[in-house]
Amino acid sequence: MSEQARVILEVKGVTKHFGGVRAVTDLSFDIREHEVVGLIGPNGAGKSTAVNVISGFSAPDAGVIRFDGTEIQGWPAHNVAARGLVRTFQSAREWARLTVMDNMLIAANQEGRDTVWKALFARRALKAAEERDRVRARDLLRQFDLYALRDEYAGNLSGGQKRLLEFARVAMMAPRMVLWDEPLAGVNPRLQGNILNAIKSLNQSGITMMLIEHNLPFVESACDRNVVMAEGTNIAVGLMPELRQNRAVIDAYLGEVAANV
Amino acid sequence: MSTYLESLIVLAAILSLLTLGLNVRWGWAGEFDLAYYATVAMGAYFGSVVILPKYSGPAHLGYILGLNQPFLVAMVAAGILGGVASLIIGFFALRNLRGDYLSIATVAFAIVSWQVLAQDPNLFDGFNGVYGMPQPFESVLKLGPDAYALFFFVMCVVLFLITYVILEMLYRSPFGRTLRAIREDEYAAAAFGRNVFVNKLKAYVIGGVVAGVGGCLFAVYLADWNPYVWAPIETFLIYGAIFIGGQANQRGITLGAIILLVTIPEVTRFMPNIPGHADLFPALRDILSAILVILVLRFRPQGLIPEVHPRDPGDGQAAVAGSVANV
Amino acid sequence: MINTILESVGFGMVTASILALATVAVGLQFSVTNIPNFAAGDIMTAGAFAAYAVGFVINNAVIQALAAIVVGAIIAYLLNKGLLQPFKRAGARNIMLVIITLSASLILQNIMLAIFGGSEVFYKFPNSAPHHFGPFLLTTNSLLIMGTAVVAIVGVHSILHYTRLGKAQRAVSDDVDLARVTGIDSNRIIDLTWLWSGGMAGFAGFVLALEVGAFTNTLGFTYLFIIFAASVVGGIGNIYGALLGSLLIGLGMEVSAIWVSGDYKQTFALVVLIVTLLFRPSGIFPSRIRNVVQAV
Numbered sequence: 025m026s027e028q029a030r031v032i033l034e035v036k037g038v039t040k041h042f043g044g045v046r047a048v049t050d051l052s053f054d055i056r057e058h059e060v061v062g063l064i065g066p067n068g069a070g071k072s073t074a075v076n077v078i079s080g081f082s083a084p085d086a087g088v089i090r091f092d093g094t095e096i097q098g099w100p101a102h103n104v105a106a107r108g109l110v111r112t113f114q115s116a117r118e119w120a121r122l123t124v125m126d127n128m129l130i131a132a133n134q135e136g137r138d139t140v141w142k143a144l145f146a147r148r149a150l151k152a153a154e155e156r157d158r159v160r161a162r163d164l165l166r167q168f169d170l171y172a173l174r175d176e177y178a179g180n181l182s183g184g185q186k187r188l189l190e191f192a193r194v195a196m197m198a199p200r201m202v203l204w205d206e207p208l209a210g211v212n213p214r215l216q217g218n219i220l221n222a223i224k225s226l227n228q229s230g231i232t233m234m235l236i237e238h239n240l241p242f243v244e245s246a247c248d249r250n251v252v253m254a255e256g257t258n259i260a261v262g263l264m265p266e267l268r269q270n271r272a273v274i275d276a277y278l279g280e281v282a283a284n285v
Numbered sequence: 286m287s288t289y290l291e292s293l294i295v296l297a298a299i300l301s302l303l304t305l306g307l308n309v310r311w312g313w314a315g316e317f318d319l320a321y322y323a324t325v326a327m328g329a330y331f332g333s334v335v336i337l338p339k340y341s342g343p344a345h346l347g348y349i350l351g352l353n354q355p356f357l358v359a360m361v362a363a364g365i366l367g368g369v370a371s372l373i374i375g376f377f378a379l380r381n382l383r384g385d386y387l388s389i390a391t392v393a394f395a396i397v398s399w400q401v402l403a404q405d406p407n408l409f410d411g412f413n414g415v416y417g418m419p420q421p422f423e424s425v426l427k428l429g430p431d432a433y434a435l436f437f438f439v440m441c442v443v444l445f446l447i448t449y450v451i452l453e454m455l456y457r458s459p460f461g462r463t464l465r466a467i468r469e470d471e472y473a474a475a476a477f478g479r480n481v482f483v484n485k486l487k488a489y490v491i492g493g494v495v496a497g498v499g500g501c502l503f504a505v506y507l508a509d510w511n512p513y514v515w516a517p518i519e520t521f522l523i524y525g526a527i528f529i530g531g532q533a534n535q536r537g538i539t540l541g542a543i544i545l546l547v548t549i550p551e552v553t554r555f556m557p558n559i560p561g562h563a564d565l566f567p568a569l570r571d572i573l574s575a576i577l578v579i580l581v582l583r584f585r586p587q588g589l590i591p592e593v594h595p596r597d598p599g600d601g602q603a604a605v606a607g608s609v610a611n612v
Numbered sequence: 613m614i615n616t617i618l619e620s621v622g623f624g625m626v627t628a629s630i631l632a633l634a635t636v637a638v639g640l641q642f643s644v645t646n647i648p649n650f651a652a653g654d655i656m657t658a659g660a661f662a663a664y665a666v667g668f669v670i671n672n673a674v675i676q677a678l679a680a681i682v683v684g685a686i687i688a689y690l691l692n693k694g695l696l697q698p699f700k701r702a703g704a705r706n707i708m709l710v711i712i713t714l715s716a717s718l719i720l721q722n723i724m725l726a727i728f729g730g731s732e733v734f735y736k737f738p739n740s741a742p743h744h745f746g747p748f749l750l751t752t753n754s755l756l757i758m759g760t761a762v763v764a765i766v767g768v769h770s771i772l773h774y775t776r777l778g779k780a781q782r783a784v785s786d787d788v789d790l791a792r793v794t795g796i797d798s799n800r801i802i803d804l805t806w807l808w809s810g811g812m813a814g815f816a817g818f819v820l821a822l823e824v825g826a827f828t829n830t831l832g833f834t835y836l837f838i839i840f841a842a843s844v845v846g847g848i849g850n851i852y853g854a855l856l857g858s859l860l861i862g863l864g865m866e867v868s869a870i871w872v873s874g875d876y877k878q879t880f881a882l883v884v885l886i887v888t889l890l891f892r893p894s895g896i897f898p899s900r901i902r903n904v905v906q907a908v
Contacts, residue, residue: 081472100475101476102481110477120469122466125595129462134459159600162597166602174599175595377890384710390885397879397882564729569726575718578715
């Protein structure tokens with residue numbers, strides 16, 4: 025089925041160098057709608073930089089990035105997010121001194137509601153829209169087992185709960201695609217199953233996903249196929265079993281192992 | 286005695302108003318801006334030269350403008366100037382600078398602008414200062430001194446309340462929540478679609494408008510002043526009022542302003558004047574204020590009246606539905 | 613005209629050498645705190661006042677300088693131990709530490725105000741003869757000041773690069789935890805760094821006071837921003853940057869006074885600071901590219 029789905033994210037020839045460091049060089053791959061694709065590779069392969077460039081937190085030196093038909097390379101992050109491409113961070117970045125419910129309300133698409141003018145002159149319409157958001161938020165919080173914590177300051181949550189809140193916020197925002205930057209980082213291994221379920225559930229609701237993770241068994245259960253990066257570029261694409269036999273992939277990982285011995 | 290209390294409340298109203306403006310920048314948006322009082326000074330100076338008649342003193346000094354306008358016009362003009370100045374400063378400062386670098390740049394700006402305002406003999410009368418400010422509505426109302434004092438009192442309290450209410454509406458709106466998200470983590474805010482720069486700039490400008498209005502009001506309250514009133518270090522005391530009172534909580538901030546900016550100076554004012562050490566008690570007062578700030582930041586960083594903790598009423602249904610997250 | 617410019621260059625060299633001394637001292641402190649210390653200038657002022665006060669009792673410049681060094685070192689040490697460390701241990705964020713240094717600055721300025729009053733105090737060596745060095749016109753005092761500054765900076769550089777203490781300190785300033793793991797007693801190094809950077813700052817205050825001849829309790833606080841200007845222009849975090857920045861700012865301040873009123877010398881430095889922060893915050897010799905625009 026995914027063979028026929030249209031391409032939602034097209035990365036072509038993307039390059040990003042920092043001074044002397046060639047973080048990403050001529051990176052290219054495509055993601056189809058509704059897929060869950062893993063982005064894997066040894067440390068220093070440039071995966072985080074790639075995510076930063078695609079999501080607008082870093083401007084590429086060269087290359088084209090097309091999301092849902094529109095070229096977005098060089099766009100600032102908030103514009104990319106507004107287009108429907110969202111990314112998470114290696115540490116779950118919640119808004120600490122705001123309540124869980126406020127975290128959800130902020131994640132909701134504001135549709136231009138958060139202006140000064142509307143704050144002073146459209147209060148009734150704002151209230152009604154906020155009520156609708158609250159109803160949706162409560163349901164989502166229930167799904168992620170955070171409803172009882174909705175009035176708690178997000179900064180007081182445990183690491184695992186913060187991760188789940190991140191998922192809930194993404195669900196609230198209902199983007200077209202999410203780039204997960206190491207969703208297992210800082211999470212108790214016992215919660216991996218919960219995270220996997222959350223990913224699958226969000227994917228079923230229609231969100232395309234790209235997942236950076238080092239935990240390869242997890243990547244295998246979560247992802248339909250994978251893109252392998254090494255030294256800044258795309259060295260292989262495919263399913264896990266075939267990647268395990270791929271010479272280039274083995275060299276890249278072995279190289280990492282050898283360097284760490 | 287009641288007029289003494291009246292004048293204290295007037296001072297409290299004006300200084301609280303000014304503190305509410307800084308709170309928009311710091312408490313809501315998390316911008317550690319040390320140029321706030323410079324914007325207040327701009328409002329004061331600009332408002333003054335709008336109210337005052339054309340300069341007619343000795344030739345080696347002088348001030349610009351001198352439009353002889355009524356107070357309300359000056360107040361609006363000062364507010365607009367504060368907003369426009371903040372727009373320009375904020376546009377450059379907020380694009381690239383954060384945290385401690387923003388503070389250094391803004392202090393530097395505050396010192397530069399103070400030096401220009403205070404030293405240039407032709408801009409605003411140099412170190413001579415400003416004196417003989419006509420009082421608002423004085424010629425129109427023709428009241429006796431006590432009645433006028435009461436009028437001034439009511440006017441200040443009303444201005445304070447109007448500012449308070451408008452800012453409170455902004456705080457509770459989606460705009461306010463967006464600012465708080467930016468305050469907590471601006472990268473996450475950007476990742477969820479917020480234009481961080483534009484929103485920070487909006488907060489900066491709003492703070493600037495309040496600063497301009499408050500500065501103009503403070504100028505007519507003081508009626509005579511020299512540049513040292515606007516020394517850059519004063520910004521710290523307004524921050525102190527916010528830290529002590531309660532960040533991002535307007536009730537707390539008003540309390541903090543009353544404690545730090547009105548009560549402590551008033552109490553220390555009645556200390557005896559030790560000949561030869563005229564600076565002793567003002568110095569002690571500032572030391573006391575700074576120590577108080579340090580203590581509060583260490584032991585009660587949320588302030589006396591902390592930020593409001595919103596609660597969601599919920600919908601009365603079960604807490605745990607078919608949970609996605611449960612294995 | 614050329615003569616005027618060259619004369620200003622001469623003055624600029626003196627200004628630059630004092631500025632370099634102060635900037636290196638503050639930079640040393642920055643290397644172990646990683647936050648701008650708004651009280652650093654006031655440590656300089658305290659040193660100046662200490663020398664001035666001792667000058668009433670002992671008419672010996674060396675003893676007065678020593679007083680400045682000792683007082684600077686003690687205040688710096690107390691600032692770290694009594695304020696910054698407890699806050700750090702309680703988990704304070706960087707911005708909070710900056711606010712604390714600002715509070716400490718207010719306290720120090722006002723203590724000096726309370727003790728010495730608000731009017732200017734006069735502090736200088738007896739007037740000395742001017743000498744001509746080609747186009748430069750410098751007094752013996754100025755030469756002495758420049759000389760001491762150069763010696764002090766060379767001393768710091770030598771200590772940093774050729775002694776064990778210096779190497780340990782550079783390790784700590786690079787990465788505290790890594791240094792600890794390699795057996796360096798990071799806490800002791802940090803304490804020592806505060807002591808000797810504070811001493812240097814006190815000495816810089818002494819030298820600055822001598823140069824300007826009259827000062828008040830705000831001497832160091834306003835000077836601090838000229839130091840920031842030199843640090844930011846030259847590039848934060850390394851000694852060559854501090855030197856280059858001091859040279860540029862010092863010369864710039866004096867030469868600019870030819871065209872703009874002398875009252876605005878300091879304004880020149882501040883404007884350069886603002887412009888540099890806005891457009892090239894990493895400076896000319898960036899070595900520690902601290903996240904001015906923080907990457908994700």
